[in-house]
Amino acid sequence: MIKARVTVTLKNGVLDPQGKAIEGALGALGFDGVSGVRQGKVFDLELEGTDKAKAEAEVKAMCEQLLANTVIENYSVTIS
Amino acid sequence: MIKARVTVTLKNGVLDPQGKAIEGALGALGFDGVSGVRQGKVFDLELEGTDKAKAEAEVKAMCEQLLANTVIENYSVTIS
Numbered sequence: 711m712i713k714a715r716v717t718v719t720l721k722n723g724v725l726d727p728q729g730k731a732i733e734g735a736l737g738a739l740g741f742d743g744v745s746g747v748r749q750g751k752v753f754d755l756e757l758e759g760t761d762k763a764k765a766e767a768e769v770k771a772m773c774e775q776l777l778a779n780t781v782i783e784n785y786s787v788t789i790s
Numbered sequence: 791m792i793k794a795r796v797t798v799t800l801k802n803g804v805l806d807p808q809g810k811a812i813e814g815a816l817g818a819l820g821f822d823g824v825s826g827v828r829q830g831k832v833f834d835l836e837l838e839g840t841d842k843a844k845a846e847a848e849v850k851a852m853c854e855q856l857l858a859n860t861v862i863e864n865y866s867v868t869i870s
Contacts, residue, residue: 717797717832719832719834729833732833732856732857735856736852736856739852739855739856741848741851741852742838743837743838743839744835744836744837744838744852745835745836745837745838746834746835746836747833747834747835747836748833748834749831749832749833749834750831750832750833750834751829751830751831751832752797752799752829752830752831752832753809753812753827753828753829753830754799754826754827754828754829754830755824755825755826755827756824756825756826756827757823757824757825758822758823758824758825759823768821771821772816772819772821772824775819776812776815776816776819777812
């Protein structure tokens with residue numbers, strides 16, 4: 711069994727109102743000097759088999775088709 | 791400026807219907823052998839200063855107070 715982690719983040723230049731809200735909330739809680747807050751998503755998956763290269767290719771296909779909106783999001787895949 | 795990444799994941803044993811839905815959708819797209827899908831959140835922050843130890847402690851405090859619900863979620867902090 712292969713474990714994979716996919717991290718999906720917004721591309722630079724794409725507005726992130728959720729991140730802005732978090733930034734404001736952190737400021738209101740007294741955390742100063744915090745900027746550039748961006749929120750993304752992480753997916754942990756378990757795949758059958760032992761071929762890591764094949765698993766990575768399969769997970770990238772999942773990202774392209776379902777997990778990430780590649781118009782506005784970047785993704786990275788970590789296989790362990 | 792210090793960049794920090796916070797990864798928030800559901801604790802083991804906490805139900806993740808969103809993950810289950812993604813698992814079903816991947817199966818429907820023809821990706822077989824995928825199990826244990828769990829969705830989490832990732833936050834990228836930028837902090838003023840250069841003291842990495844202080845930054846890590848501050849980000850952990852942010853997690854405890856705002857970014858993670860420590861009843862049902864784990865968090866990990868990476869400083870770069």
